[in-house]
Amino acid sequence: MAATTVEPGALRERRTALHENYLNVKHTVASWLLTIDHKRIAVLYLVSISFFFVIGAAAAGMVRAELTSHNGLFLTNEGYNKAFTIHGIIMVFFFLVPAIPATLGNFLIPLMIGAKDLAFPRLNLLSWYLYISGGVLALSALFLGGVDTGWTFYTPYSSIYSNTNVVIMILGIFLAGFSSIATGMNFIVTIHKMRAPGMTWFRLPLFVWAHYATSLIMILGTPVVAITLLLVVVERTLHLGIFDPALGGDPVLFQHLFWFYSHPAVYIMIVPGMGVVSEIMACFSRKRVFGYTFVAFSSIAIAVLGFFVWGHHLFVTSQSMYSSMVFSILSFLVAIPSAIKVFNWTATVYKGRIWFTAPMLYAMGFIGLFTIGGLTGLYLASLAIDVHLTDTYFVIAHFHYVMVGGQIMAYLGGVHFWWPKISGRTYPEGIAMLAAVVTFIGFNLTFFPQFVMGYQGMPRRYHIYAEEFQFYHILSTAGATVLGVGYAMPAFYLLWSLRYGKLATANPWGAVGLEWMTPSPPPTHNFEDTPTVTWEAYAYRSDVEEEAQADRESMPGLGEAVEEEAELDRREGRTPPEFGGAPAGD
């Protein structure tokens, strides 16, 4: 296990096991449910989004199984519609949106910037309760008979014609939306105001930049979709016309308002993943991320430009031609910052020292899948091409490449990368690398055929379909089975490692960053002393001759971490030298 070779030393390992940390400080149920510690809330989120992932994945399994037959296998029309609706709603609103921000972001942002907690710990807990209440409402809508509108809730179907539990489901999403807003507000204020002394904006890890960008979208976009869905509820319950064409409403207005949030929401799902990948690429290339400033600003650019492109979902819905053209060209512009990221990650590898681990494989998988997902996005941003491809499996394949291939690969990579920090244990590396490869293969097998059948005209949300598409659907379902195995594996070995995994040292990867300078798992208030940052982000040095010593000696950030860890006993009781300066304001 390479993970422990970096910092051997029985003494420190024993310390790590025994020190009081956020996990063992209290054991009561109440101490978890009423906690205001960002790390515990992150764990609460981790458990709950995993639960919703299982539900969403089960629905996906039903959908894929059903599609093996072109005449429908075991679901009625209504049953199929409900299955894909549940899959979409649960995965988008209850898994993908909170996945990285609410778990890894929640856990790591204060650690990375050297803060004791988020700015508003109680708001953070409230956000989790909002999420759970939203989830309970969504599940009750499911158990009361489901919803059949699709996750997009297009009017007037959702507001008038559907006789399923649309109202309950929307209220659930509404609450989950406010949980997301609360998280976003918290992150923004935290990143602005809680940075440790010396932690300037351009010393921030790119993960933090990515979360700042994500939070912008969360607080600027979510309210719009919240009020829009609320109007659908009003229209349904009071029979007023807002989007109802029979009462003078315009159903397309709903689509404008919906995508004003939901297109940027795609970036809520992918930008944090980009942050994770930046961290992983730097650590396992032992190099500073190439073009740090460009990568940092590209996150902000994606968030901002992401708000200008929603109209590319409406090219065939009678949106005016000029409007479509403007939205199209803006959509091409938003591709540039994404391309910058991909190129910079690739350049990071150049002259690095690549250490192949599970997180690294996930990150490289992310880059591959995101490249394909991003480039196929250009098809859909191209006006004429979109006319044929929109609402077909091409779209399905595209956004799964970005959101599943991208986001979930990054999420899993991040969970592996920081697992020692979160749980205090290391996971079995070999099987984890295998899982990463299985996921990658399964994913491509599942979704690549969908590009082909999309181009051939297979419309989305069909479970009775023309026979010529069956071959691709069977291929896709076979891939989904592999993918399912790939997703299930981490669940088992990560749980296994909680008990049987080796104890993790503070910095098992030899990574640079404040989160690695505190014990694993961190104590309740993260740092015994508020650190003062004097080095740049990713202060890896790779111009070393002696590889054997490189991990210990050649990297200032790591060097300090090692030193600090080794001298922990001696340093105890000493007042921190640099503490007391003004917080890094801006």
Added chain:
Amino acid sequence: MPEEASTYAGPYDLLFLALTILTVVFTFLVLGFLIFLAIRYRRGARVDRSRPISHDIRLELTWSIIPLLLGLGVFAWAAVLFPSVYRPPANAEEIFVIGKQWMWHIQHPNGIRENNELHVPTGRPFKLTMISQDVIHSFFIPAFRVKRDVIPGRYTTAWFQATKPGKYHIFCAEYCGTNHSEMTGYVYVLTPEDYQRWVENNGPSGEAPGSTAVLTMAEAGHQLYTQLACGTCHDPDALNRGPLLEGIYGTQGKLPNGQPAPVDNTYIREWLLNPSERLSQKYQQSMPSYKGQLTEFQILQLAAYIQSLRPGGAQPPPTAPSTPQRRRRGGNAAPIAAGGSQPAAAQSPQTTLTGAAGATTPAGAQATNTGNQNGSNNR
């Protein structure tokens, strides 16, 4: 490669191919570099790592600007192609499409109705005027690379010119409820000769038993006009209670809310459903609203009737332009080869055009009595 059966499919596929080449090249470039570099600089490999670079502004600008230019190139290409997607050529013949859960109703100007089927000849442009009766649908013919949402309350258009005879899918591409995946059909592209024969046979046997012969859109509109007593105000001898309709189509008019607009289908729909008392004071009697009383088809028929009225006051509607002489359906020819449409129902003798005038089920009612079994069983 899906089949190309319209004039638009060729240019479309060319652009698609170009973009695909670009995608493949970029994907392999990025992944190739990533994997190559990762293996070359793997841990333990003895390679030159001296003078690593962590930023290079020229490099950054290069790989920002090159994709930007390529992207703008693709945008421009697609944007040049785009205006032609929905803008029909001037000589396009009109076909009316009504989407409803979960069926496509189609009516040709010459009165032929089809359900979930569309017969067109090669080599002639057709303009689709579409509206939905309930939720949003989307009319999608993959082989033509044509797709357009069909929205309630508003007309949308699409057009195509078929190039290759054959049988192609029609899909509803926008999710529309329970039987969304069964809202499919076929478009039959016929050679001009086959099409001619098909028209002469009045197309599929979509009429309700006992109904009249096929009326053109304008004739059906005329029937409605009579039946709804529109003439009370709009006839030339109606003492100017309402505006005259002859020759009004295509002129500049005023919407019920006072805004100027060309008199077209949208305009007529607006006046029929949402007339305003406020602005019609010029006339002695105000226009009632027909909201909830007319089907979308009937509105289109009335519009077709108004369109057929030439200045000069000729009341009888002229025959629809550019369609061959209609014949009563008698089954004198075998069904068209590719059609698969069996004139199974309604082999009964036909009455004349005016037979059902004044009865409670004129042309419009046929929209519901879809005796046509072809559409739903084709799958």
Added chain:
Amino acid sequence: MEHHVLSVKTYASVYAALLVLLVLTVVAANFNFGTFNIVVALIIGVTKAVLVILYFMGVKFGTRLIWLWASIGFVWFVLLFLTLGDYITRGSVIGW
């Protein structure tokens, strides 16, 4: 954050200005400027809002960070109105 205690006089004059603007907007509504009705009303409304934001909400004396966040909301609010582009140009091209 340095907080800046304004004098009662400042608040009172802002309040007076707001009332004047209120009278102005009501009076202006009695005249028909055609399409400029909305422009006039919005100019007065924006002026009122800016007064409230700068003085009552204290943004004028706030840090750069406060300025940033006080403006972001309004910038994005305007962004939402990109939607109008669709409605204004709709129907200007045959077929669309």
Added chain:
Amino acid sequence: MSAEAVHAEHGLEQHVGVQYSTIEQQNESYIVGMWTFLVTEIMFFGALFLALTIYRSLYPAEFSEAHHRLDKFLGTVNTFILLSSSFSMALAVRYAQLGQRKGLIAMLLVTVLFAAGFLGVKSIEYGTKFEHHLFPGPSFDFNYEEREKQGIAEGGMAARGEEQAAVAGPIGLETNRTTGPVLEDRKQMFFVLYFAMTGLHAIHVLIGMVVMLVIILLAAIDHPAVRDYIPIEMAGLYWHFVDIVWIFLFPLLYLIGH
């Protein structure tokens, strides 16, 4: 563990949360946090303002006609009330900054009274709208008031519906989805938006009142939570935001359109 900093300013004692190192950091965090919240509120109302703008541009004549049914006088009175409440709120924050508890309580009470006055006027307006069948829904009847004045209100929509039917004749055709007897959809749309926007705004006023009442009670018992001016300043920001929303609602709903 950082020692809990205690900061004295204007004689106020402020408690610093464990995650903060200085009181300035904590104070600005709360104010910025409040502003980010207001940003979400702006976007929340933003969608409704957008809908209003779009439907007004689609149906200018109908909206213009409909907006005359709003009571301009009451609207003006309410604007006056809210502007005044903003003034008193600003003074309340000022007293809080100076640590003058009595002045704070007095000004907050004035503000609450203004808020109550606003809601009172609003409820009168709503009541009139209900009475005149201007609340959107099946009972909506735009011309009810007019006909009532002319003494032919009996029968209301039913009579009108029959009249319509008589004109149209029993055509017995397949009909579109029945939409009820509502013929004035577009005027109704104005009232849908009117009630949605002013209703949402009124809910915000109500929440503001509750917040202020809580602060008044806490200040009355000299609770430590409000010894610091930050909570009052946050409430103030919220209240001014509510005022700003109304500053735009008033001309857009009551005044615009000829």
